[in-house]
Amino acid sequence: MEKREIINRDDIKQLVDSFYDKVNADELISFIFRDVAKVDWAHHLPIMYDFWESLLLDSGSYGRNAMEPHFKLNKLVPLQPAYFDRWLQLFEATVTELFTGEKANLALTRARSIKGIMAFKMNQINHPDTDKSIPLVNPGNDQ
Numbered sequence: 331m332e333k334r335e336i337i338n339r340d341d342i343k344q345l346v347d348s349f350y351d352k353v354n355a356d357e358l359i360s361f362i363f364r365d366v367a368k369v370d371w372a373h374h375l376p377i378m379y380d381f382w383e384s385l386l387l388d389s390g391s392y393g394r395n396a397m398e399p400h401f402k403l404n405k406l407v408p409l410q411p412a413y414f415d416r417w418l419q420l421f422e423a424t425v426t427e428l429f430t431g432e433k434a435n436l437a438l439t440r441a442r443s444i445k446g447i448m449a450f451k452m453n454q455i456n457h458p459d460t461d462k463s464i465p466l467v468n469p470g471n472d473q
C-alpha cells in the first residue's frame with residue numbers, strides 16, 4: 331500500500347486504529363489494556379482520535395489530561411521503561427508503515443517526547459531514590 335500524508339481525521343483514525351491493533355496483539359503490553367485497564371474501546375478510541383488530531387492537525391478537540399489515567403494505571407501495574415519502549419516501537423512502526431511527510435514526522439517527534447516524559451515520571455514514582463537526572467536536553471540541569 332502506498333504511504334500517504336496525514337491530512338484529516340480519517341487519517342488519524344486509521345493511525346490510531348492500526349496502532350491499537352498492534353498493541354492488542356503484543357505479547358508484552360496487551361495485558362495492560364485488556365486485563366488491567368479493561369479498556370472500553372468504544373469510549374477510548376474517540377478520545378485518542380481527538381488527542382492525535384489536536385497534536386497533528388491543531389483541531390483543539392482534546393481538552394483532557396493525558397497523564398492522569400497513566401498515574402492511576404501505574405498504581406495497578408508499575409509502568410516499566412520496557413513497556414514504554416514497546417509502546418513507542420509499535421507507534422513508530424504504525425506511523426512509518428502507513429504514512430509519510432511532515433505530519434507523520436511530527437507524530438513521531440511528539441510520541442517520542444511524551445513517551446520520554448511519561449516514562450520519566452513513572453520511573454520517579456516507582457524508583458524515587460534512583461536516577462534523578464532529567465532525560466531531556468536541558469543544559470541548566472546538571473544535578
Ligand code: HEM
Nearest residue numbers: 362367369370374381394395396399413414417441444445
Ligand atoms: C506503557 C505505555 C502506555 C500504556 C500501557 C498506556 C495505557 C493507557 C490506558 C490503559 C489508557 C486508559 C484507557 C481508558 O480510558 O480506558 C490510556 C489513555 C491514554 N493514553 Fe496511554 N498508555 C501508554 C503510553 C502512552 C503514551 C506514550 C501516550 C502519548 C504519547 C499516551 C496517550 C494516552 C492518552 C491521550 C490517553 C487518554 C487520556 C484521557 O483519558 O484523556 N499513552 N493509556
